[in-house]
Amino acid sequence: MSTLMDPTAERESAELQPLPRLADLEGKTIGLLDISKPRGDVFLDRLEDLLVQRGVNTRRYRKPTFTRVAPVELKQQIASECDAVVESLAD
């Protein structure tokens, strides 16, 4: 495992922080990404209902196959159209 010497003034944590989470859903657009496993759509349909009831905008996406990572174009599209994304993973 490599270590690197810190080039900064060391005011922040040395650990890589995840991207900031949304503080709230007010006025946000949430992407719902189906990985194309069976009944993933059922889960996302239900989630979408709950979000819409709360006045949150949603957009639906689908990976071509669950056996590969999402295509770059799909990731770029989601990133430009949504504030956050929920991905349904398991069967």
Add this chain to the structure above:
Amino acid sequence: MSYTIVVKKECETCQLVQPVIKDIAAQAELKIYSQDDPAFPAGQDVIDDRELAYSWQQRIETVPTVIKFDAAGKEIGRTIGWVKADWETLTGITFDDNLPAFRPGCGSMTQDPGVPEKLAAQYEVDSLSAREIPLGSEEDEIEACFDRGWSDGLPVVPPTRERVLRMLSGTRRTPAEVVGTVPPDLNECTIEKIAINAVMAGCKPEYMPVVIAAVEAALQEPFCMHGLLATTYFSGPLVIVNGPMSRAIGMNAGGNALGQGNRANATIGRALQLVIRNVGGGKPGGVDRSVFGNPGKYTYCFAEDELNSAWESLAVERGFEPEDSTVTLFAADGLQGIVDQKSRDPESLCRSFAAGLRAVGHPKMVLAADAILVISPEHERVFRLAGWSKQQLRDELISLLTIPGRELVAGAGGIAEGLPEKFADASLPKFRENGLHIIRAGGTAGMFSAIIAGWAASGSTGSDMVSMKIKN
């Protein structure tokens, strides 16, 4: 009293002195360290120093080395190589007459190429005080630097302990020395932090004195780095290097000097920018509010072409000796070209320069931005052949750039920008006193010169050009 001897089997002189070692071992307390073979010398108790820990700790540069210690274990003498008289004096023992009087020693294995840095990294864990950032086992080192926000957009060299120690070998200053506080966060900057960022920029250790001088100059109060970083204006720090050091490290003062291709030019300017970013916390989207920036904010650093010039260099004009090596910091925009391929007399070429300089910032903007006029060899020739001094050129430009107020007032020329009406009857200089600088650089074929315009807040309201000597 006791002795230690450091040897390596590969060294013929070490082989020669085997009987001597035997004699000493028989008469005194002796520890023998072998750098390459613990079975050498044969017939003795030998300590295996193939990890070179003892050799490093004792600063062994030559084998054989004999060190004498007092009863308290403090070193009281040493001798290197084989000089019979010196060994006899040190040990008080008389050795075999058949031995030669002198044989040179060999290099210690601690000095093999690449080994000093490895040993320093391994054994001198206390010499660096920067926090160590452990990377994830699957992290690519270069991506890791991007992910942590350390990059200016281009890949940086991952700052490993070894690389940082190697960079620090380029300066005699101590790693812990604080050179100043870096805006905008006003954090302390040490020599060590400069070295880490110089590694990331891609510098060689020999550039370190220049990088340190550039950082120190940028942090001088008159340069106003804080305001320069924060401004909505185009400018960023430009580093001009003068003197023998610029040539010793191979900087480019000639063709494409303001562009890419030369490692010293590219990485010294970049190291300064990375220090501002990483130590100072100054980033676009943060305190850096520049509307456009300019490409020089990746790196802007070149050497003045002083050897071929008929005129005194920027550094000499500013009070330094020709033998001094200096950095000069200027709050600079990118580059504005002046094309003049027909002027063969100085008056005509001056007018071309003045026409270009008029446009700095805005043709109606006066007493705001400073500027540097970078004259190419082919253009400088015109003045040299006419026997003009640099001051004569400057005086002529200042005269040509004394502008009637009626051209400058708001509304003049149908342009709302401009000075208040009260200046309509005055004549105003384009540049404040000492605001126009003239240097020579560039390739030898091309009848062009260039203007590097300064920050609109030049002088006491903002940034002043700052020069400093480069120290080792």
